[in-house]
Amino acid sequence: MASTPDSTAEAATERSAAVTGRRHTAPAAPGARRGFPSATLHDSRVDALDGLRTLAVALVLVYHVDRTLVPGGSIAVDVFFTISGFVITRQLLAEYSRTGTVALLPFYRRRWLRLVPALLAVCAACLALATTTSLWGFDGSWQAVGLAVTFLTNVFRAADPEAYMGGPLAHTWSLGVEEQFYLLWPLLLLGLLRRLRARTVLLCTAALCVLPFLWRCVLWHPDAVHRIYNGTDTRADELLAGALVAVVLARLRQDDPRLGLLRVWAGRLALPALTVLALVAWKVPVTGSAGLWTVLWYTGGILAVAALSATLVAGLELRPDGLLSRLLGCAPLAWTGRNLSYGIYLWHYPVVRLLASLDVEVGLLTGTVVLTMAMALLSYYLVERPFLRRARRHRT
Numbered sequence: 001m002a003s004t005p006d007s008t009a010e011a012a013t014e015r016s017a018a019v020t021g022r023r024h025t026a027p028a029a030p031g032a033r034r035g036f037p038s039a040t041l042h043d044s045r046v047d048a049l050d051g052l053r054t055l056a057v058a059l060v061l062v063y064h065v066d067r068t069l070v071p072g073g074s075i076a077v078d079v080f081f082t083i084s085g086f087v088i089t090r091q092l093l094a095e096y097s098r099t100g101t102v103a104l105l106p107f108y109r110r111r112w113l114r115l116v117p118a119l120l121a122v123c124a125a126c127l128a129l130a131t132t133t134s135l136w137g138f139d140g141s142w143q144a145v146g147l148a149v150t151f152l153t154n155v156f157r158a159a160d161p162e163a164y165m166g167g168p169l170a171h172t173w174s175l176g177v178e179e180q181f182y183l184l185w186p187l188l189l190l191g192l193l194r195r196l197r198a199r200t201v202l203l204c205t206a207a208l209c210v211l212p213f214l215w216r217c218v219l220w221h222p223d224a225v226h227r228i229y230n231g232t233d234t235r236a237d238e239l240l241a242g243a244l245v246a247v248v249l250a251r252l253r254q255d256d257p258r259l260g261l262l263r264v265w266a267g268r269l270a271l272p273a274l275t276v277l278a279l280v281a282w283k284v285p286v287t288g289s290a291g292l293w294t295v296l297w298y299t300g301g302i303l304a305v306a307a308l309s310a311t312l313v314a315g316l317e318l319r320p321d322g323l324l325s326r327l328l329g330c331a332p333l334a335w336t337g338r339n340l341s342y343g344i345y346l347w348h349y350p351v352v353r354l355l356a357s358l359d360v361e362v363g364l365l366t367g368t369v370v371l372t373m374a375m376a377l378l379s380y381y382l383v384e385r386p387f388l389r390r391a392r393r394h395r396t
Contacts, residue, residue, distance in 0.1 A: 035198025038259075039090075039097035039250035045338065048316040049083055051328030053337030056080055059281055061348045061372065064171070065365050072284040075277060075305055077174050078238050082309035084178055085185075085242030086317075092186055093250045102190045111182055113387045115175070115342070116149070121383050122346045123148055126168045129354070137353030140167040148172040151179040158230035171349040173230050180232040181239045189243075202251055205244045212237040213303040220299055228298045229287070241306035245314050263318040270315025271324050273308040280305070343376030343384065351375065 056076040063073025095102050123145040130141035144167040147153045153169065154176035192201045216234050219227065228234045252259040280286070286297060316325050328334075336344075351372045360367055 034097055034100065034193075035201075036093055036097045036250040037253045039093040041254070046317055046320065047329030047334040048320065048325040049087070049313065049328075050335075050337035050341075051330065051333035052079065052312070052316065053083065053341040054333045055328070056083075057337075057341045057344045057348075060171075060345065061368065062365065063281075064349055064352050065368050067285075070281050072281045072286040074286050075280055078235075078302070078305045079277065079309045079312075080174070081178065081235065081238035082242040082306055082313055085181070085239035086246050086310075086313050087242070088182060088185070089189065089243035089246035090250070092189055093246060096190070096193055097250070102186060102193075104186055104190070107186055108183075111179070113390055114384075115179070117387045118343060118346055118379050118384050119148065119172070119175070121379055122350060123169070126350055129168075135354065135357035137357035138168050138350075141169075143167070144169040144172075148175070151176040154180075154230040154232065158227045168350045168353045171345070177230075177232045177235050178239070181236060185239070185243065198251055202244075202247050205240065205247050209237050209240045209244055209303075209306070212240075213300060216299050216302065220295065222294075225294070225298055228302075235302065237303050238306040238309065241310040242313055245310050245317070249314075249317065262314070266311060266314040266317075267319035267322050268315075269311050270319070270322070273311040273315070274324070277305065277308055277312070339380050339384075340373070340376045343379040344372055347375040347379065348372045 056079045059070060059073045059076035063070050063076070067073070092102050092107075126138055126141045127145060129135060130138040144153075147156055148169040151172075154173035157170070157173050189201075192204055196204065212234055216228055219234065248262070249259075252262070284293070284297075315322070316328065319325055320329070348368065351368050355364060355367055355371075
């Protein structure tokens with residue numbers, strides 16, 4: 001039988017003990033026997049990733065107010081996907097390494113408590129405006145709410161973009177993608193963990209990252225742009241890229257030279273990756289029609305952005321002492337990303353629709369920022385934080 005990294009390390013320890021005359025009795029890390037020796041070392045929050053969330057949600061807000069400022073601003077959602085895939089997979093692997101399983105029902109309960117109460121608050125506000133005013137921005141709110149709370153907005157947008165665009169809750173298409181991924185990925189990952197060796201789980205995750213790209217190539221047609229943009233199956237590589245980073249980091253021991261090499265190169269490439277993403281946001285009309293560029297974007301471009309985002313995530317995780325990590329991890333950015341980014345994302349688009357319905361033109365961006373921040377703060381302190389406390393009480 002071929003030796004595993006765990007068995008090799010144990011043999012080295014025994015040889016060292018024989019030479020020195022001492023035996024090492026310190027227990028192995030909880031995940032070592034399950035093939036993920038570093039899983040429990042990488043399950044805390046990373047301030048720099050929270051700061052990156054702040055930049056991403058700010059970019060989305062500006063994009064929805066005035067696309068001419070950042071034509072490719074929608075790639076901030078791609079970055080969100082990769083961060084989400086990384087964070088969720090890291091949590092799942094840490095739990096599996098500690099306990100030998102993943103408690104799925106508590107996981108789904110925590111997801112519900114984290115996401116749904118704040119979403120319901122936004123939906124209630126949209127319905128209130130739809131029923132008490134004649135503002136055109138809130139037409140179709142009942143249908144929009146029904147799809148948003150069931151996380152099906154992306155499915156309807158992908159199926160028939162002409163018939164349904166989402167009204168004041170059109171932006172919840174991305175929540176649909178994430179929640180559908182959260183529903184399926186833990187089940188699939190747990191099945192892989194129970195049946196396969198850790199190295200094979202890593203290889204399977206890497207292979208899964210390529211499948212959405214191949215599927216996009218099969219689906220590609222100029223009329224399929226909306227289908228590809230909104231589909232969970234066609235955007236899953238962005239989430240899986242983050243998952244792959246989490247699996248790799250959990251798989252490598254802290255004294256593994258490959259981890260040291262990864263740390264060096266991820267640290268070097270993080271800033272270039274962020275720069276390329278910023279240039280795309282600034283100059284490339286991702287959601288427009290740009291001939292050959294559109295073809296390239298909706299086939300391989302999405303995977304390329306996933307790779308850039310994964311590189312950035314790995315660099316911030318592995319080099320917390322780096323300049324970029326220190327900048328993104330500064331207290332205001334980190335606090336905002338940790339506590340307000342979800343609320344900002346939920347509220348910004350209804351605010352954009354509200355101000356547009358009121359024919360606000362002067363100071364539109366400033367007004368959107370101020371009102372969105374106010375609603376996000378109210379959402380955090382009055383809705384999200386109480387439910388987050390409940391979620392922590394039910395954490396296993």
